[in-house]
Amino acid sequence: MNRAQLRLGFILSALCVLIPLLAPLPLSTDPVAALMARPTMFLLTGVVVLLFALAASFRRLIAILFGLAAATCMAVMTLLLLRDPGIDGTAASGFWMLVLGVWLAAGLCVMVLADLKPQVAWTRRALDLAIPLLFGITVFYLWEVLVRGAGVPAVLLPPPSAAAAKFVSSLPVLSGDFVQTFIRGVLIGYVIGCGAGLLVAILAHRFEFLGRGLLPLGNFFSALPLVGVAPIMVMWFGFDWPSKAAVVALVTFFPMLVNALCGLSASGHIERDLMRSYGASYSQTLTKLYLPAAMPFIFNALKINATLALIGAIVAEFFGTPTQGIGFRISTEAGRMALDMVWAEIALAAIAGMVFYGLVAAAERATTFWHPSIRT
Amino acid sequence: MTSSAAALSLPRAAAWRQHPLAVRFTPIVTVVAALMVVWYIAAVLMNLSLVRGGFEREEAPYTTMELIAGTMEAERPLLPAPHQVAGAFLDGVFGYAPNAPRSLIYHSAVTLSATLLGFALGAGLGIALALSIVHSRVLERSLMPWIICSQMVPILALAPIFIVVLGAIGLQGLLPKSIISAYLSFFPITIGMVKGFNAPEPMQLDLMRTWSATSRQVLTRLRWPTAMPYLFASLKVAITISLIGAIVAELPTGAEAGIGARLLAGSYYGQTVQIWAALVAAAVLASGLIALVGLAERMVGRRMGTRA
Numbered sequence: 021m022n023r024a025q026l027r028l029g030f031i032l033s034a035l036c037v038l039i040p041l042l043a044p045l046p047l048s049t050d051p052v053a054a055l056m057a058r059p060t061m062f063l064l065t066g067v068v069v070l071l072f073a074l075a076a077s078f079r080r081l082i083a084i085l086f087g088l089a090a091a092t093c094m095a096v097m098t099l100l101l102l103r104d105p106g107i108d109g110t111a112a113s114g115f116w117m118l119v120l121g122v123w124l125a126a127g128l129c130v131m132v133l134a135d136l137k138p139q140v141a142w143t144r145r146a147l148d149l150a151i152p153l154l155f156g157i158t159v160f161y162l163w164e165v166l167v168r169g170a171g172v173p174a175v176l177l178p179p180p181s182a183a184a185a186k187f188v189s190s191l192p193v194l195s196g197d198f199v200q201t202f203i204r205g206v207l208i209g210y211v212i213g214c215g216a217g218l219l220v221a222i223l224a225h226r227f228e229f230l231g232r233g234l235l236p237l238g239n240f241f242s243a244l245p246l247v248g249v250a251p252i253m254v255m256w257f258g259f260d261w262p263s264k265a266a267v268v269a270l271v272t273f274f275p276m277l278v279n280a281l282c283g284l285s286a287s288g289h290i291e292r293d294l295m296r297s298y299g300a301s302y303s304q305t306l307t308k309l310y311l312p313a314a315m316p317f318i319f320n321a322l323k324i325n326a327t328l329a330l331i332g333a334i335v336a337e338f339f340g341t342p343t344q345g346i347g348f349r350i351s352t353e354a355g356r357m358a359l360d361m362v363w364a365e366i367a368l369a370a371i372a373g374m375v376f377y378g379l380v381a382a383a384e385r386a387t388t389f390w391h392p393s394i395r396t
Numbered sequence: 397m398t399s400s401a402a403a404l405s406l407p408r409a410a411a412w413r414q415h416p417l418a419v420r421f422t423p424i425v426t427v428v429a430a431l432m433v434v435w436y437i438a439a440v441l442m443n444l445s446l447v448r449g450g451f452e453r454e455e456a457p458y459t460t461m462e463l464i465a466g467t468m469e470a471e472r473p474l475l476p477a478p479h480q481v482a483g484a485f486l487d488g489v490f491g492y493a494p495n496a497p498r499s500l501i502y503h504s505a506v507t508l509s510a511t512l513l514g515f516a517l518g519a520g521l522g523i524a525l526a527l528s529i530v531h532s533r534v535l536e537r538s539l540m541p542w543i544i545c546s547q548m549v550p551i552l553a554l555a556p557i558f559i560v561v562l563g564a565i566g567l568q569g570l571l572p573k574s575i576i577s578a579y580l581s582f583f584p585i586t587i588g589m590v591k592g593f594n595a596p597e598p599m600q601l602d603l604m605r606t607w608s609a610t611s612r613q614v615l616t617r618l619r620w621p622t623a624m625p626y627l628f629a630s631l632k633v634a635i636t637i638s639l640i641g642a643i644v645a646e647l648p649t650g651a652e653a654g655i656g657a658r659l660l661a662g663s664y665y666g667q668t669v670q671i672w673a674a675l676v677a678a679a680v681l682a683s684g685l686i687a688l689v690g691l692a693e694r695m696v697g698r699r700m701g702t703r704a
Binding site: 130131133134135148151152154155156159176177229230231232233234236237240243244245247248249250251252254255256327330331335338339340366369370373374377 | 420423424425426427428474533534536537538539540541542545547548549561632636639640643644647655656659660662663666668671672674675678679682683686
């Protein structure tokens with residue numbers, strides 16, 4: 021995008037602020053026509069227009085900074101307006117012009133940021149974080165404003181602020197659910213499943229006949245909808261966490277088996293010959309050559325399993341739980357139409373999943389730093 | 397130490413042992429047979445106390461053989477023996493008319509329709525997302541991290557909400573289930589196709605530029621054909637995932653038909669044999685779907701002139 025387009029975009033965003041102010045007749049019926057009556061709004065409009073003017077007159081990075089500041093001010097304006105009961109739920113076109121302006125300005129900033137190609141490594145990393153973050157904030161902002169402005173009933177889709185408020189106000193319940201589902205069910209099952217998968221893979225690698233029999237079976241089983249065994253596991257191990265851990269262990273076992281078996285045979289002939297010429301025993305070769313060479317594959321399985329494990333545990337909770345757990349809470353609260361609590365639980369599960377995945381990825385970076393996919 | 401050792405250890409092996417089919421299938425058959433033996437033993441051990449309790453309640457005298465025979469055909473065993481599962485599966489498939497509510501074909505068809513619709517939606521969405529990501533740097537940098545994050549959200553947890561929301565709009569039945577399986581299955585396709593569309597080498601892209609090809613021509617003549625192997629690899633992953641999605645979506649939504657509903661009903665009434673038969677049906681369905689994708693891959697590959 022060139023500079024003229026960028027300038028045009030910022031001027032258009034400024035117009036979005038000015039239209040409800042200057043031409044109140046057709047566009048805004050009651051809400052923003054009263055903009056003049058609100059001194060803060062009037063002030064903020066002036067600030068926004070000034071910032072957009074500055075943004076339009078500067079170059080790349082400074083322009084973005086001013087544009088972002090202006091977009092933030094506009095977002096604050098819309099959120100302030102939403103506190104007015106006359107606007108909340110029955111917003112008219114003047115209000116939507118403001119929202120449109122925020123969207124336009126934020127979109128422009130994301131587009132310009134994505135075009136930047138900084139040379140310094142840490143700037144690049146910061147940018148890689150900032151762009152999706154800005155995109156995500158814009159999406160959440162639009163969700164909030166659209167739901168509240170258009171008055172979508174909270175039974176259908178609550179605004180993210182309501183879910184966040186519920187999250188904060190019901191931390192004890194959430195932490196209980198987290199411990200029940202994640203610490204007990206997911207983590208224990210994950211460790212058992214991945215550990216067993218790795219052990220069997222080592223056995224299958226040691227005894228080639230077993231390996232040739234197990235690999236096709238492992239491939240077959242890892243393609244099956246294994247979460248279906250959840251009712252059987254609940255029948256065998258009871259309602260509490262052992263049944264969830266059992267489902268998780270079963271679901272994570274086969275991906276680990278297949279990947280680890282693949283990884284254990286990834287070491288080259290030359291390396292194996294070298295180990296033989298050192299007179300290394302099998303256990304030495306295993307720990308010094310086979311396992312390190314298999315690490316990238318093992319971590320691949322660990323990452324795949326991180327998502328599978330959470331799904332397995334939640335599905336197992338549909339078949340019976342003690343009165344705790346993420347899946348249990350979601351199904352009961354959805355039945356009571358308390359969707360803000362449901363979204364809070366989903367946020368909890370998403371955060372837990374992302375942190376879990378992030379930890380596995382960090383461990384991968386720390387242990388397989390020598391692998392080409394990480395080095396570059 | 398692997399292949400050469402195996403060859404050396406069988407110096408005077410019979411000729412059939414070296415036949416490629418035998419080399420390939422002997423280990424598999426052995427492992428499967430071993431699993432079956434383990435399954436039978438486990439069935440005896442797990443059902444033993446159940447059957448003994450039954451005998452003692454009737455105060456009938458019993459021998460060990462009768463006890464073991466009883467574990468093989470218990471009404472509601474903890475672990476049904478393989479032949480019971482096979483019998484229930486065959487009975488479910490062939491024993492009833494295809495539209496009877498006890499027929500496994502009927503339930504499989506319900507799940508299959510949700511799976512296929514979800515798979516089609518997911519494949520379309522996945523390819524569209526991959527296309528826009530490949531062609532737009534903005535989307536690549538802003539959307540891609542969120543696509544990866546989206547898989548951290550346990551979508552199955554969202555199933556009840558989807559049902560509520562879509563039910564309020566007036567959508568019921570097939571579509572909510574399909575949306576869940578589409579959400580699950582679009583991800584591998586997007587990831588695979590982004591990789592596939594970017595697979596052409598810089599030299600090939602330069603060649604297209606020297607021919608002054610438009611980006612649409614580059615897409616149809618170069619990127620699509622190069623992405624084909626990636627497409628089918630990710631389709632195979634996606635179709636099993638969308639089957640899982642369809643089955644699991646039937647659980648919290650209280651569906652009346654489908655493999656998931658069969659699992660749920662079996663777990664409510666303690667009908668273990670029914671659960672196992674439904675699981676076998678799911679396995680058959682999954683392998684059939686993968687085989688279909690593999691068939692399509694081979695047909696497309698032949699038309700494109702790839703080496704088999």
